[in-house]
Amino acid sequence: MAVVSSKGDWFVSSCSSTLIAINLKKTRDLFVFDCAKAEKRIKEADGDEKSGGGSDKDSDKILAFAVSASGKHVALTDDHKRLVLFSTEPSWHCISTRWVMRRCTSVIFTQTEDEVYVADKSGDVYSFSVLEPQKPGKLHLGHVSMLLAVALSPDDKYIITADRDEKIRISFRLQPYNIQAFCLGHREFVSALLVPAGHPDWLLSGSGDGTVKVWHYETGQRLQSIDLNQLVILDDANLDTEKRFAVSRIISSPDGRHIAVQCEGFLSVQLFLVDAGTEVCLKSAEKLVLPHAPWDMTFDSQCHLWVLLENEDVNVLQYQYSEENWELCDTETPELSRVTEALKAQWNVFKGSMGLESQYKHLYKVNFDNMASYLQKKQERLEKESKKRAAANGSKPNSTEKRSKTESDTGIQSTG
Incomplete structure (x- = not known):
């Protein structure tokens, strides 16, 4: 699975054990970091290793990464239970390598960029200091099931966590034992969370039940529920209407006007217009039909939409919003040329992740009669x-x- 994110001047992608950073504004050398060559953990006593330390059986696959709001910091965590922190200024360099207790599923920076939070498969959330890069992590809260996503409110007041058991919990960041609210209503695991730009009181959630829901998360009130079966599947007569699918990504444009939703297994991206003045928060707009299967997508600082594809020749598409429509950008734009050429040069990194089965396959409920x-x-x-x-x-x-x-x-x- 390949993942992308764009913040500041950087377009960052990870696949397998490699992180690749491309500068969108300047012609600069790529930054490439291979976890297989990263610092290894010194073996401890057998009892400590069994309690969560490193193991020779661990791989170096990147499980999650995040870019801070300014683009000045990046953090990744891998299957070897490393948490690696980078600074991008004045040039890319590794600040620290620390160790997490369990394999992580999601990473996010605070808005102030002084801490990074990681959620893991055992249901726990830890914070790690950015200002003190050697300081060990601190346990904040735990769920009784696997965490799949973590988010923070724009004022860093709340930690928002989502798990395999359909629960979304809103906890106070500084006193996480105090729970502000729950957002309940999904019928399958919650796979994506987003507090959209321009609407700090909203929470968007996506699930294995094929829906996107909009919440007023501080009260737990549901504002809207969108059944993507009506948008993604039924528009295409060739698709199986009985197919189960999960929402794999929800992103917001920096100006807060657009929401893009990606569902696993479909050659399209569904776009929404934000309509805060009515009872309908999100209004269905366009569906971008893609030539190849998408891995991931991101908005850049100019509100361009980038879609990473499972194809070496056409590895990324760039869209811009013009005259109330999304249009494919000219392939000769400097930014697109830099990204396309860089990804082609590193395509060996991506080959092993093409055509993989759903990452959510084993998360669905098994129904018994x-x-x-x-x-x-x-x-x-x-x-x-x-x-x-x-x-x-x-x-x-x-x-x-x-x-x-x-x-x-x-x-x-x-x-x-």
């Missing part, structure tokens, strides 16, 4: 008991037959 199972077992039990009775009747008379015979004999004797 308990009544059918009960009735089947009951029928088997009755048949077994019937066979036992039949076998017993064939060898000797049962008590009812004995009683009837005795009564008959008694009656004959009394008559005589």
Whole structure:
């Protein structure tokens, strides 16, 4: 799985064990970081390793990364349980390598860029200092199931966490044991979270149930629910209407006017216009049909939409909003040329991630028909008991037959 993000002047992508950074404004050398060559953890005592330390069996695959709002910092975490922090100014360099307790699923910086938060597969959220890059992480909160996404409110007041059990929890960042609200209503795991630009009181969530919901997260009130079956699937007669799919990404343009939604397994991106003046928060706009399967997407600082594709020849598309429509940008734009050429030069990094199965495949609920199972077992039990009775009747008379015979004999004797 390849992931992209654009903040400041940088277009950053990760795939497998490699992070690639491309400057959109200037012709500069690529920054390439390979986790396979990163600092290794010094082996500790066996007991410490088992409690969450490194292991030779761990791979170097990047599990999540984040770029700070200004683009000055980047953090990644990998399968080897490293948390690597970078500074992009005056040039890219690694600030620190620290270690997390469990494999992480999501990473995010605070708006003040003084801390980075990571959510892991065991359901915990840790914070790590950016200003003190060697300081160990601090545990903030935990869920009872795997965390799939974490977000922060624009004022850094709340930590917003989403898990496999459909729950979205709003907790105070400085006192995370205090829960402000829950946003409940999804029927499958919550796979994407976003507090959109320009609307700091909204939360957008995407799920394996194929819906996007808009919340007033501080109260837990649901403002809107959008069934993407009506937009993504039913518009295409060739697609299977019974197919389950998850929302894999929700992003907002920097000006807060547009929302883009990507669903796994579909060659399209669904766009919405933000309409805060009515009861409908998001108004369905266009569906961008793509020539190849998309990996990920991002908005840059100029509100251009970038879509990373699973194709070496056409590896990325750039769209701009003009006259109330999204248009494909000219392939000769300097920014697009820099990104396209850089990705082609590093395409060996991406080859192994082409055509992979859904990352959400094992997260869906497994439905059991308990009544059918009960009735089947009951029928088997009755048949077994019937066979036992039949076998017993064939060898000797049962008590009812004995009683009837005795009564008959008694009656004959009394008559005589």
